[in-house]
Amino acid sequence: MSNPPITPELLRRFDVPGPRYTSYPTADRFVEAFTAADYVQTLSQRREGPAALALPLSLYVHLPFCESLCYYCACNKIITRHHSRAKTYLRYLGREMDLHTTVLGTGQPVTQLHLGGGTPTFLSDAELSELMDMIRRSFALAPDAECSIEVDPRTVDGTRLQALADLGFNRISFGVQDFDPDVQRAVHRIQPAEQVFALMEHARRIGFDSVNVDLIYGLPRQTPESFARTLQQVAQLRPDRIALYGYAHLPERFKPQRRIVPAELPGAGNKIAMLSQALAAFISADYVYIGMDHFALPGDALAQAKHEGRLHRNFQGYSTQPDCDLIGLGVSSIGRVGATYSQNAKTLEEYCDALDQGRFPVQRGLALTRDDLARRAVIMALMCQGQVVFESIELAWLLDFPTYFASELEQLKQMQAQGLVCVDDEGIRITAAGWFFVRGVAMLFDRYLQADRNRAKFSRII
Template sequence: MTVVTSDLIRQFDVSGPRYTSYPTADRFVEAFGPDDYILALQQRRIGSNAKALPLSLYVHVPFCESLCYYCACNKIITKHPERAEAYLRYLSREIDLHTEHCGVNQHVSQLHIGGGTPTFLSNEGLDDLMSMIRRSFNLVPDGEYSIEVDPRTVNNDRLMFLRQLGFNRLSFGVQDFDPEVQKAVHRVQPAEQVFKLVNEARSIGFDSVNVDLIYGLPRQTPESFERTLSQVCELRPDRIALYAYAHLPERFKPQRRIFADELPLPASKVAMLARSLAVFQEAGYVYVGMDHFALPEDSLAIAKRQGRLHRNFQGYSTQPDCDLIGLGVSSIGKVGATYSQNAKTLDDYYDAINRGQLPIARGLALTRDDLLRRSVIMAVMCQGKILYESVEQAWLIDFNSYFAAEIEQLRAMQDQGLVELHDDGIEVTAMGWYFVRGVAMVFDRYLQGSRTRERFSRII
């Protein structure tokens, strides 16, 4: 077992990107618009064997019935289901705008429905959504099709319906099982309810069930979170995502309802994280990277063992690196050497589609240096190692010369036991995996130019 010291956790308790992309979304510019995105779609379409290239879809459903005070997602709080009905009509039109340029029946190997609360949609709405997707795209038989689920919005019958629609993976938002913490963040859901749903999901035949947890919430203590950890281990989900709460009330209005004096002290957050790492390892979970854990037999853990781990805007994935089409308000996509993001407000999103235009609000065309550094950063984040020769052959550079300053920075991390520098490459150690974002940040040219990282979450 790898023992992570509190001193190292304190040292790396800094802000930094999650590297679901490189460059990160804060580098997107409004100069990149719909025409640039259409060009990328068209180039994909005319590429050799384009239809056989893997494609990923992300659909954002922004609606929630109630407000969770910790939330920093793009969401709309409403109890009016008719708003979702209108939204689905616009989603259908956005899909049609895409297929005009990329063609129909593109093979999709990964689909993720996020939010907001996707299960805010009625069964009829979910059925309509999947029908419009299948109308335009070909969901391959062995793909990963996942949806985020608020336990308060589903029952056994709804889980069965989700499985019948073709979803094979679920992600339950738990955050914390402690009743006092749930009250403090305005998200009350009894543990018994979650246990019942997860057991039902297993009996129905979902391939994988993920549970999201957050540490650093108001009224949390190391002792109370220890009880939640114990319950999660008893629940034994296939995957666990453990996030640190970032209190930024000046940026996220819902967080202003959280009382700052109820937040745990930094030392308590460190204790909660250190204990979480130990508990999940003791329970037999594989540390996949960053804030993700998986049972040894889960496909994510297998992919890590076999060196097949990938990373995209939804986090770690077993699917090969592929283009991603983002649908819905605020969604982010990746097509070719470009990133793009849809309009962030419903009014702007609707307005663009009413004008017959893809709702792209900003994006980025990557430079050669961006693409090179992306390949290096993703090698660090997914495989935990960089082989100089493979990078040099792919990009026609001398690695030691191009990254001389970065290698020098890594020497200090080598002294701490986080990386090993070899003649033929760099390898992240077992200890270093817990701080892999910090290792990747060394290769981030934009962070080298600006050390203002407050816009990012904590790296551990």
């Protein structure tokens, strides 16, 4: 792992669109035929089954508000300076929690909580405190629960960071993206490096379990030279985890991106060079490559989970938490309960209207088939453990792996020749080099993707 044989040629070969596989099937396969009534039935089955006591829940709360627009953003957000809107939104979140406790009962155990957005720190300390009180009244948040929140550095100071810790948050993630002022101007997100460095120092003094940063390569006005300076500054920060995302310019899907000047975007060659620089910089700084676009220091829980084969993946990305049901709260949130996925209404109007009528705001979802479940097991094993043991899949799903996945195994031969995977009679193993292209390996087992080949809607896999 210290010196993976990654070449620009290999990176170019896999510079193609593909899913991130926070779920399988992916969210674009959800259908409106899955309704709120189906979701209620799924929750009822959980309440009546052994999972209610044996398996804790994970919670995701979507807080969509932002004060200003970042041009690269593809998230579901509402741009407003009217902070009073947060109070109304909290009232509707409370109604949604009440609907869940009506079906599940109060006090379902929760071991993982994540607040995303939007900008969760758009809410005041008092509003965040109210939200946490609502969650604790509805669910049983474990004393050692992993509680994380996404933080816009422009919205907090040392005092606010302490307030977050006092509320129970033990993991925070700073959206850095790039330290270069010219790049920041091009994407309408000005935040001086000194501000982030000061916040990082505060966070370390407070004692958060993990302090993470998000970076993006491929932004307008970025060059290999400017990004190299950002990488040096990140190395000085030494966050516990780093998420490195490739910018996907899809202005036809995401309206804010239409404000980006296409001529200012780096070309494919420069984008590949920036990715190569980042991989080399983080590995030489002793970060463990977790998979896809995530890195962690060796002592971080995520790196330890990978080393011990306990890595999992859900809609928030890689996780140390065991595979469990996820309840999504808030506009556009996605949940997974049992063998189903569900997604709330994507507009605030539709979300609130459903709750005003006393029903779950679920707008679409999917009930997984046996084939979906088997393929999900394979894809998640590849994405998290870096290997698939044929026997385990065969016993779990009563199938003969070489026969059931004959076409996929045939396609893997080319990747094996490239040194990305090893395939034998017992299973599939991702090599050190293959970890950087694990999405490409997983894509071979995606029946939906292989059927329609419509990949342009996804971000690029590197």
